[in-house]
Amino acid sequence: DAGVIQSPRHEVTEMGQEVTLRCKPISGHDYLFWYRQTMMRGLELLIYFNNNVPIDDSGMPEDRFSAKMPNASFSTLKIQPSEPRDSAVYFCASSTRRQTSNQPQHFGDGTRLSIL
Amino acid sequence: KNQVEQSPQSLIILEGKNCTLQCNYTVSPFSNLRWYKQDTGRGPVSLTIMTFSENTKSNGRYTATLDADTKQSSLHITASQLSDSASYICVVSYNAGGTSYGKLTFGQGTILTVHP
Numbered sequence: 001d002a003g004v005i006q007s008p009r010h011e012v013t014e015m016g017q018e019v020t021l022r023c024k025p026i027s028g029h030d031y032l033f034w035y036r037q038t039m040m041r042g043l044e045l046l047i048y049f050n051n052n053v054p055i056d057d058s059g060m061p062e063d064r065f066s067a068k069m070p071n072a073s074f075s076t077l078k079i080q081p082s083e084p085r086d087s088a089v090y091f092c093a094s095s096t097r098r099q100t101s102n103q104p105q106h107f108g109d110g111t112r113l114s115i116l
Numbered sequence: 117k118n119q120v121e122q123s124p125q126s127l128i129i130l131e132g133k134n135c136t137l138q139c140n141y142t143v144s145p146f147s148n149l150r151w152y153k154q155d156t157g158r159g160p161v162s163l164t165i166m167t168f169s170e171n172t173k174s175n176g177r178y179t180a181t182l183d184a185d186t187k188q189s190s191l192h193i194t195a196s197q198l199s200d201s202a203s204y205i206c207v208v209s210y211n212a213g214g215t216s217y218g219k220l221t222f223g224q225g226t227i228l229t230v231h232p
Binding site: 004042043044045056091093103104105106107108109110 | 161205207219
């Protein structure tokens with residue numbers, strides 16, 4: 001099992017640029033989650049999908065953030081335009097079934113994003 | 117307001133010693149409580165998941181307890197090892213109408229350092 005795969009691992013770009021983060025969930029998992037982690041705010045859930053459909057995007061900070069899941073094996077998180085305060089580590093996670101079945105979320109190793 | 121508070125913020129112990137991390141929550145209606153271990157530069161890894169009816173769950177040297185009446189959980193680490201040095205994050209899930217996965221509320225984490 002390859003686990004959740006995120007790319008790139010590191011991204012440094014100038015403010016105003018478009019940033020696209022990518023995630024490949026574990027095969028067979030029907031839930032996909034995007035998180036952001038900072039020292040100040042800790043881990044925050046941005047959005048999650050079930051069967052490729054966005055279910056809850058209440059954690060998406062602004063309209064500059066958008067996420068898509070065109071198929072069961074791929075998702076993107078896009079920031080356009082990027083700002084220095086978007087600098088954080090972005091994690092993708094996947095899981096099976098709903099939370100009441102107590103299935104763990106499997107996290108990727110994250111993308112460390114720095115906006116200059 | 118739904119909150120999860122962890123204590124202590126950081127902890128230093130000697131290898132071989134036991135330690136206990138605390139998690140208090142005000143989340144309602146409660147669904148489950150998860151403990152994650154996050155190594156530096158890696159994504160969180162699930163240690164335990166407990167529902168309302170469970171008051172203890174073990175995963176090797178890690179034992180989590182849950183008191184749903186007092187809304188407290190603890191993570192006990194036995195015979196600590198250097199590899200236990202990490203951040204430990206408590207996450208509480210609650211049922212939210214209209215969302216299939218529920219809502220997640222995250223603690224800020226406890227940073228554990230194990231010294232030889």
